[in-house]
Amino acid sequence: MFVLVPMGFAVYYSLFRWRGVGPPTEFVGLRNYTLAFQDPIFLDALRNNAIIVFGSLLIQGPIALGVALLLNRRFRGRAVFRLLVFVPYVLAEVTVGIMWKLLLTGDGTVDALMRSLGMGGLVQAWLADLDVVIWTLLAILTWKYVGFAIILLLAGLSNVPDELTEAAAIDGASWWQIQRHVTIPLLGPTIRIWMFLSMIGSLQIFDMIWVTSVPAVRSLGASATMATYMVDNGFFARLWGYGNAVAVILFVISFVAALLFQRFLLRRDIEGAITGRAK
Amino acid sequence: MAVNSVLPPSTGRRQVSWGTPLTYALALAIAAVSIAPVIYVVIGGFRTTPQIVADPAGLPDPFVWDNYARVLTQSNFWQQAFNSAVIALGTTLAVVVLGLAAAFVLARYSFRGREGLYTFFTLGLLFPAGAAILPLYLMLRDLNLINSYYAVILPQVAFSLPLTIVILRPFLSAIPRELEDAAAIDGASRLGFLWRVAMPLSRPALVTVGVLAFVASWNSFLLPLLVLSDVNLHTLPLGVQNFSSQYTTDTAGVLAFTSLAMLPALLFFTLAEKQIVGGLQGAVKG
Numbered sequence: 001m002f003v004l005v006p007m008g009f010a011v012y013y014s015l016f017r018w019r020g021v022g023p024p025t026e027f028v029g030l031r032n033y034t035l036a037f038q039d040p041i042f043l044d045a046l047r048n049n050a051i052i053v054f055g056s057l058l059i060q061g062p063i064a065l066g067v068a069l070l071l072n073r074r075f076r077g078r079a080v081f082r083l084l085v086f087v088p089y090v091l092a093e094v095t096v097g098i099m100w101k102l103l104l105t106g107d108g109t110v111d112a113l114m115r116s117l118g119m120g121g122l123v124q125a126w127l128a129d130l131d132v133v134i135w136t137l138l139a140i141l142t143w144k145y146v147g148f149a150i151i152l153l154l155a156g157l158s159n160v161p162d163e164l165t166e167a168a169a170i171d172g173a174s175w176w177q178i179q180r181h182v183t184i185p186l187l188g189p190t191i192r193i194w195m196f197l198s199m200i201g202s203l204q205i206f207d208m209i210w211v212t213s214v215p216a217v218r219s220l221g222a223s224a225t226m227a228t229y230m231v232d233n234g235f236f237a238r239l240w241g242y243g244n245a246v247a248v249i250l251f252v253i254s255f256v257a258a259l260l261f262q263r264f265l266l267r268r269d270i271e272g273a274i275t276g277r278a279k
Numbered sequence: 280m281a282v283n284s285v286l287p288p289s290t291g292r293r294q295v296s297w298g299t300p301l302t303y304a305l306a307l308a309i310a311a312v313s314i315a316p317v318i319y320v321v322i323g324g325f326r327t328t329p330q331i332v333a334d335p336a337g338l339p340d341p342f343v344w345d346n347y348a349r350v351l352t353q354s355n356f357w358q359q360a361f362n363s364a365v366i367a368l369g370t371t372l373a374v375v376v377l378g379l380a381a382a383f384v385l386a387r388y389s390f391r392g393r394e395g396l397y398t399f400f401t402l403g404l405l406f407p408a409g410a411a412i413l414p415l416y417l418m419l420r421d422l423n424l425i426n427s428y429y430a431v432i433l434p435q436v437a438f439s440l441p442l443t444i445v446i447l448r449p450f451l452s453a454i455p456r457e458l459e460d461a462a463a464i465d466g467a468s469r470l471g472f473l474w475r476v477a478m479p480l481s482r483p484a485l486v487t488v489g490v491l492a493f494v495a496s497w498n499s500f501l502l503p504l505l506v507l508s509d510v511n512l513h514t515l516p517l518g519v520q521n522f523s524s525q526y527t528t529d530t531a532g533v534l535a536f537t538s539l540a541m542l543p544a545l546l547f548f549t550l551a552e553k554q555i556v557g558g559l560q561g562a563v564k565g
Contacts, residue, residue, distance in 0.1 A: 004406070006414035013414065020417070067309055075302055083552060084310040087317060090548040092498035094516040095541050098523045099320050102530060102537075109319065109335040116336070147313065204409035207500040211520050227409055227501075234413045235505055247413045254407035262405065 007251055014245035019238050032245035042246070044221030045229040048134050052225070053202040055138045056145065057195055063142075064149030064194075065187075069179055071150070072157045082154065089147035093207035100140045101127065101212050130222035133213055137223060141208060145201075149194050156190030157183065192265050199261065203254045206231070226250045317541065324535035331530050346535035350522075356539060358511065359518035363543075366431050366503075366514060367496040373436045374492040375485055378443030383473050385444065386451035387459070397448065403441030409501065416505050430506035431514075435496050443488045450481040490551045497544060515540045 014032055016024035036042050071082055088096065103109045104126040111123045126136045160183055168178045206227035213223035218232065230250060234243015323331060324346050325339040350356055385397050415434055416425075424430045454477055462472045478485070500516040507513060513521070519540045523533045 006411040006418060009414040009417065010411070013417070070302060070305055070309075073302060075299060075306075078306075081306045081310050083549065085313050086548070086552070087314050087545065090494065090544050091317070091541055092500065092516050092519075092544065094498075094500045094519055095537055095544075098519055098533065098537050099316055101523070102323075102533060103316060103319065107335070112335040143312075143316075200405075200407060204407050206409060207516075210500075210504075211523075230410075230413065231501070231505070235416070240413070240417070243413050247410050251407055251410035254410060255405065258405040258407075 007248070010244040010247045010251070013241055014248050016241040018241040020240040024241065026241075028241070032242045033249070035242065036246055036249060041219070041221040041224060042226075042229055045224040045226050048221075048223065049203055049205070049225050051134055052138060052141065052205055053199055056141060056198050056202050059138075059142050060146045060149050060198065061191070061195070064146050064153055065184070065191075067146070068150050068153035068157060069183070072154060085150055086147045088144045089151070091144070093144065094211050096140065096144050097208045097211035100143075104136065127213055128217060130217065130220060133217055133223045137209060137212060140212065141202075141205070144208070145198070149198070152190055152194045152197075153187060156187045160186045195265070196258070196261050200254060200258060203257065204250070226253070317538075320534050320541075321538040324531060324538050326531055326534075328529060328531045331534075343531075346531045347539065349532060350536045350539055354522060354536065355510070355513065355518060356536065359513050359515045360543070362428075362512055363497055363514040363516075366428055366435075367493050369428060369432045370435045370439070370496040371489050371493045373432065374439045374443055375489050377436065378440055378447055378488060379473075379478070379481075379485065381440065382444045382447035382451055383477065386448045387454075387469075387473075387477075397444075400441045400444045404445065408438045412501060412505060415502075419506055425506050426509040426512060428512070431496075431499070431503050434502060435492075435499065439488075439492045439495065443492070446488050447481065447484055450484040451477055454480055486551075490547075494544065494547065497547075515543075 013024060015027060015029060017026040017028045017032075018024035067085065071078060071085070104111075106125065106128075110126070114120060114123055124132045124136075127133055164182055164186075165178050168182050173181070204227050205225050209218070209223055209225050209228050210231075215232075218224050218228055224232070226246065227250065230243055230246040233239050234246065322339060325342050325344070326337075327343055327345075330337065330340070381400075385393060385400075419425055419430045419434075424433070458476055459472055462476050467475060498516065499514075500520075503514045503517055507517065519537055522536045526532050
């Protein structure tokens with residue numbers, strides 16, 4: 001309800017050309033929507049969101065699975081390693097963004113490190129090159145959010161009964177075979193829930209993009225996302241009607257993606273997994 | 280030969296001695312990647328900007344405390360930390376109280392439409408809250424709440440409630456009926472049962488939702504950015520962003536401010552790590 005009521009207003013406002021002062025009067029129908037889809041910057045934002053959604057899933061998933069399996073082994077000091085891996089996830093996106101912005105400045109720390117490792121040829125204008133910036137942002141997002149995937153997977157792993165892995169070991173299965181044929185299949189529900197949360201988060205990503213990439217780069221579309229585009233245009237440029245139209249588009253895309261995902265992948269898991277303690 | 284016969288032939292043992300150094304090496308590498316940037320920022324705060332420019336990856340030489348002292352005495356750091364704390368505590372308190380009340384009703388009362396109402400809340404998890412930010416701003420403006428703590432607290436509470444209810448309700452439904460009957464025989468009303476029996480029993484879950492709400496509020500940026508234009512109400516994330524764009528040339532100062540802003544979240548997380556992980560564990564239990 002707390003989302004639905006504002007979204008109702010958004011649909012209403014989105015039909016007007018409105019600067020946010022007084023009641024909206026200049027009815028323009030669906031023109032804001034057609035304008036949005038004709039704006040190359042908005043299309044860039046859509047593409048960037050797609051890069052972040054799929055990039056996050058494809059890169060974070062395997063890394064997180066590997067790390068979670070590793071940290072699920074019993075060894076001394078495991079708890080400390082688990083704690084350290086989660087650190088990036090706890091920090092505010094803004095803090096992380098500012099931090100990486102400083103590390104990635106021209107001739108800054110990252111560049112110096114790469115040169116001393118003999119990779120000077122790979123140095124880029126990380127946050128200023130229009131073709132590079134979105135991949136840099138994706139890398140930072142991966143660094144920050146892979147810890148979340150690891151927490152979820154470790155939680156899922158703790159529910160895999162020891163009896164099963166022990167039985168497999170007695171039957172002569174190697175560590176890899178046990179992971180491959182026993183543990184990972186049992187993680188299915190956890191992996192799907194993580195994919196779902198990651199997807200919804202990626203579609204709405206704002207904070208990190210906003211503080212890390214300079215407005216000039218963002219306004220050219222190289223690093224804009226739907227959310228930064230919406231706030232840039234609706235709030236700061238005071239194109240309230242237009243901004244609300246973008247909000248409705250963002251809402252519809254996210255909600256449809258969520259419904260499709262739920263319909264095809266999560267149907268059983270939501271019941272069993274989120275409310276698992278019920279029964 | 281004699282040595283060989285003493286050594287245990289078990290392959291299991293050998294696997295451990297093989298696996299452990301590799302495991303440690305991998306785990307160390309992963310941990311290093313996770314925290315090296317953070318450590319760099321904290322250490323960088325002890326250097327001077329000319330030092331950093333001359334040798335970006337170096338160590339402090341000499342150590343300077345000046346940046347941290349400057350941030351703590353001259354910037355708005357304390358004011359912003361206070362604002363963040365008020366908003367985070369207010370949000371947490373309201374989320375826990377309202378979430379507990381709603382989850383209690385949904386778990387322990389039977390009434391028509393109860394499951395429908397619960398499904399409604401679980402659907403709330405699917406709604407993208409970020410998309411609602413512009414109309415939300417307009418609503419808050421019409422209610423004259425812009426530039427007040429409430430402008431951040433109220434929407435945050437509303438957006439946290441679905442998850443809170445979804446986590447809390449199973450805990451409350453799992454309390455056996457007999458306990459409620461026993462409490463009733465001892466003269467406890469339903470509210471007395473909630474206060475004296477249900478609440479203590481579901482304390483781990485309450486701590487979890489409290490911690491999640493607190494951390495989310497402490498780190499939130501978009502909502503405060505739009506609704507708190509008054510500098511005196513700014514929270515720490517806004518402060519970090521402002522400080523870094525205001526003093527672009529003072530790299531060392533920005534590093535110091537950034538590390539100080541990270542500190543509370545890190546401390547809080549270290550103290551509450553068990554609860555966060557435990558809570559998520561409950562949430563993905565299948």
